[in-house]
Each structure stands twice: as C-alpha cells, then as structure tokens.
Amino acid sequence: MVNIIWIQLAQFTGKGLTTWEIIKFLFYMSVNVVKMVLPLTILLSSIMTFGDFGERYELAAMKSAGISLTRVMLPLFGIVTLLSIMLYFFSNNIIPDFQRKAKNMLYNIASSKPALKFTPGQFNEFPGATIKFDRIYGEKSEFLEGVFIHKVANSYEDQRTIIAKKGKFVPAENKNYLKLVLKSGYIFEDNIQDKNYLERLRQPGQSVKFDTLVQHFDISEIINKAIEDEKITDDYQFQTYRQIFKTIDKVKKDNEVTFNTLNNEMVGQTNSYVSYIDKIKESKNSKPEEPFKLEKVNKEKKLKVLYDAYNKIEMIQEDKKNRDTQLYDMIKYYNKVIMYQQRILAYSVTCIIFFLIGASLGSIIRKGGVGLPVVIAIIIFIIFYVLNLSVENIAWKGKMDPYIASWLPNMVLFPFGVWLTYKALTDSQVFDVEKYKALTKPIWSKFVKQREHERYQ
Structure with a gap:
C-alpha cells in the first residue's frame, strides 16, 4: 500500500x-x-x-x-x-x-x-525520442554531460541521432515544451523518407558538426493533462460520483464518433477490393484475369512492383495495429472512468x-x-x-x-x-x-500401527 x-x-x-x-x-x-x-x-x-x-x-x-x-x-x-x-x-x-x-x-x-524525468546513465523514453545523459548536475539539475538523443522513427522515416559533450535545460516560453541547449556535438542523419529501395541504397550517411544546437521537446505527455491554476478540470479523478455521469455520457458520444470514423475509413479502403472480388465472381472464367504477368516485366520494374506491394502490406498492417491500439485505449479509458465511479461506493x-x-x-x-x-x-x-x-x-x-x-x-x-x-x-x-484431528485419527492411527508392525518384524 x-x-x-x-x-x-x-x-x-x-x-x-x-x-x-x-x-x-x-x-x-x-x-x-x-x-x-x-x-x-x-x-x-x-x-x-x-x-x-x-x-x-x-x-x-x-x-x-x-x-x-x-x-x-x-x-x-x-x-x-x-x-x-x-x-x-x-x-x-x-x-x-x-x-x-x-x-x-x-x-x-x-x-x-524537467531533469526529474531522467536517470543518469540509462536510456529514457521521451515523447518522440530516446535520450541518455551520462551525468546530470547543478542546483536545479539543469547541466548535462554526455548527451545522446535518438529520434523515434519507423523504417520509412528519416533517421536522426544527436551526440553532444555538454548540454543545459533552459526554461521555454511555452511550458508544454522542454528547451535543451547542446554544445560541441554532431548530428547523424539519413534522409530516406519518400525514397524507393534503390535510392536508399545510394543514399550516403550525413553528419553535421555543431557548436551550439537548440532542441525543443513536447512534454505535454509527461504533464499528462495535469492542471495549473485550475485551468483544466475535465479529469474524471477530480469529479464526484454524480459529476462522473456527465463524463461517461461525453466519453460515450466521443467513442461513437470515433467508431463511425474508423468504420467509414475501413469501408472506403475495402470498397475497391470488394468490387474486384465481385467482378471475379461474376466472371465466367474460373481464374481472374491478371493485369500483367510479373515474369514479362523487366528486372528494375519488377523490383518496384514487389517493393510497392510490400509497402502496401506494411501500411495495412501498421494501420490495423494503430486502429487496434486506438480502440484499446478508448475501451480502457471508458472502463476506467466507470470503475473509478463505482469503486467510490464499492x-x-x-x-x-x-x-x-x-x-x-x-x-x-x-x-x-x-x-x-x-x-x-x-x-x-x-x-x-x-x-x-x-x-x-x-x-x-x-x-x-x-x-x-x-x-x-x-x-x-x-x-x-x-x-x-x-x-x-x-x-x-x-x-x-x-x-479435524479427530476426523483423521482413524486413518492416522492405522498408518502408525502399520509402520510399527513393519519396524518389529
């Protein structure tokens, strides 16, 4: 507890x-x-x-x-x-x-x-990046040494890593952002976004040396919708038993809108496939007509076709994963609100x-x-x-x-x-x-007598 x-x-x-x-x-x-x-x-x-x-x-x-x-x-x-x-x-x-x-x-x-979020010598997850500091010191833990920042990106986005000898946390004008000033370091970047497989192979690694670099990080997730001067009051944990009913109704309406949006998107994406399947069923031929034969396409175009097909599958899988995560978060939040309300009485x-x-x-x-x-x-x-x-x-x-x-x-x-x-x-x-000893006494005494009989044989 x-x-x-x-x-x-x-x-x-x-x-x-x-x-x-x-x-x-x-x-x-x-x-x-x-x-x-x-x-x-x-x-x-x-x-x-x-x-x-x-x-x-x-x-x-x-x-x-x-x-x-x-x-x-x-x-x-x-x-x-x-x-x-x-x-x-x-x-x-x-x-x-x-x-x-x-x-x-x-x-x-x-x-x-902001340094309270970080532990020296360990990789720390941060919104949009993975960060590690070798040392954090100062009266307000604002000075840094041995800075390593890696951008969180998938395999189809630009990759970026920043290494600096020193750094310092500086107050930003917008309190939802963390301002970090870095000194004496390098930026390693791979510009691979919106490029095909062959262009990526020819893409050289890039590195830029800097004396001073200013980075801003969105820390609104760390704050987690917390409040300052009572500006945000829609957290269900701030509400009474009766007030939570309004929150439940609001979450229900928001979930219905999101469900309808996701449903329309899925229908729109699958309509082309459904019409193609219906066309195949109506066709007298047992086998559908291929738009082109892959064997007759030249090697460079064949790689592009296969790469585009692979990208399409990756996009569908990623889209499904994102939707599943979104649905899970919606259901979890809705159930958390209800359980918080009911446990006040339970x-x-x-x-x-x-x-x-x-x-x-x-x-x-x-x-x-x-x-x-x-x-x-x-x-x-x-x-x-x-x-x-x-x-x-x-x-x-x-x-x-x-x-x-x-x-x-x-x-x-x-x-x-x-x-x-x-x-x-x-x-x-x-x-x-x-x-309970009296109930088990007959069985126990019989077992003891048998052991004593074996002993004196």
Whole structure:
C-alpha cells in the first residue's frame, strides 16, 4: 500500500527539491490510499476485538447472561456502517480535491525541473525520442554531460541521432515544451523518407558538426493533462460520483464518433477490393484475369512492383495495429472512468463485508493480539486485492463489464462473510484443530500401527 511512496521518493530525492516539497507532494498522493486502508483497518480491528473477547471468555460470559452474539455485534455494526458512509463522502469529496492538488504540483515540478524525468546513465523514453545523459548536475539539475538523443522513427522515416559533450535545460516560453541547449556535438542523419529501395541504397550517411544546437521537446505527455491554476478540470479523478455521469455520457458520444470514423475509413479502403472480388465472381472464367504477368516485366520494374506491394502490406498492417491500439485505449479509458465511479461506493460496502468476516472469524478462532489475527487479516485482504487487480485488468481489456468488475470482489466475499457469520452465531467450530484431528485419527492411527508392525518384524 505504501509502494507509491518509495517510487516517488526514488524519483524526487537528490534532484533539487526541498524536503517540504517532497513531503507535501507525498501527502497529496497518499490521501488516495485511505479508501483501501480503511477496509483493512476494520477487518484487522474486528478480528482482534472479537478474538480478545473469545480468548478471555467474555463472549461465553455474555452468552450465559443471555446476550447473543448478534446483540454484541450490533453496536459495532452501526459504527462500521457510519465509517463506511464517512468513507463514501471522503472518497467523493475530499480525495478528488487532493488529486487535483497532486496533479497541480506534479505539473509545476515537471515544468520547473524537467531533469526529474531522467536517470543518469540509462536510456529514457521521451515523447518522440530516446535520450541518455551520462551525468546530470547543478542546483536545479539543469547541466548535462554526455548527451545522446535518438529520434523515434519507423523504417520509412528519416533517421536522426544527436551526440553532444555538454548540454543545459533552459526554461521555454511555452511550458508544454522542454528547451535543451547542446554544445560541441554532431548530428547523424539519413534522409530516406519518400525514397524507393534503390535510392536508399545510394543514399550516403550525413553528419553535421555543431557548436551550439537548440532542441525543443513536447512534454505535454509527461504533464499528462495535469492542471495549473485550475485551468483544466475535465479529469474524471477530480469529479464526484454524480459529476462522473456527465463524463461517461461525453466519453460515450466521443467513442461513437470515433467508431463511425474508423468504420467509414475501413469501408472506403475495402470498397475497391470488394468490387474486384465481385467482378471475379461474376466472371465466367474460373481464374481472374491478371493485369500483367510479373515474369514479362523487366528486372528494375519488377523490383518496384514487389517493393510497392510490400509497402502496401506494411501500411495495412501498421494501420490495423494503430486502429487496434486506438480502440484499446478508448475501451480502457471508458472502463476506467466507470470503475473509478463505482469503486467510490464499492469500497464503502467493503467496510461492512470486512466487519462481518472479521467479527465472525474473531469469535470463532478466539485469538486476540497482533499474532494470528494479523496473519488472517492480511491473507483475506491479499485475496481481495488480487481479485481487485485481476478484474481491473480484464475490464480494461474489454473482456468484462466494468460495473461487474467493480463489484465482483464484494460479490465473492459477501457470501463468505454471511457464511462465517452464520457459523459464529451457531457456535460452529470451523477452525478447531482438534476437530479435524479427530476426523483423521482413524486413518492416522492405522498408518502408525502399520509402520510399527513393519519396524518389529
């Protein structure tokens, strides 16, 4: 649950930020963890409380005095219900505000200290480029040594690599861009775009030496639609349960427009192929007429025909890959919005389910303290958390309804909680080791006697 703290600390420490700035940012980010910590707290405390009651025979004394377990659980059940309602309002009103503050601060840090994105001596993915710096130093980590920049491009675009001895981050006029001034280096470039295979073979490598070179990089992806001075407020994580309904409707409409656009493009591309296939079917000849025979074409033109055909196949495959990625991103974002909204309510219900499980387990195992109850609580919470992550990944891929995915962990654990509550009310010895030893004693004693008989033979 505190993994985010170590990740952020590793990224921010030693890079020009003050201790107060780091603590403030981590506080904003950690508030989001409350909605997962509170159910675990209720589970652990209920197991410890009722385990203490059972271990000190207080439950037995209450039952002998005519006080049932239901009556003992009822006041605490009311408190847990109140806590679950408080968690709903906390998740609905307070967490979005702190998410806005965290994104705002992250924007300011990314804009004023861009070196936080980079790790010296490692290749770092950057929008449109792969970058490596041998050394980053200075009060604001703005000075660089050993700069290597390679443009991200496919095999049909111009290739470009920049190497420089020194560099410096300089504030740009537009905060969505990162300005980098390089000193004493070379530009290696291959101009191969819009050239055929033979022209590429004859294309010589080019290198240009420079004393000073200014490069601008788009860092809007790093900022990730974060806000500054409340200018951007359309992030669904900044919204309440009711406000997210408007976002869902908007995403639905945008997705419909995109689906129709993609559909029209695919129909337009395939119409020529469909008409050609229909023409073949209508033809009386079993074999379609070839526009020309490849064997009769001269060698240079044959290479061009094959190269154009290969390019066409590559374009179709690349286009399909891009569309699949676009569709996946649309489905993932839509499902993420729905699951975020539903979990505002689902985590509140989890508090009640965990109380039923914890109180019942505590009264059955009759062990208090921080030993066995902690182990059992962690195991149950890990099961819940793994279920949560599993259905989340499945829903993001579009293979499960996001509403079902949001509530599935609760739907799995609720029957378990009801069953444990029933067993606790009927004084069932579910976790009594002696009971299971008695069941296996005949088999075990027979096995022991057989081993002793073999021993004395």
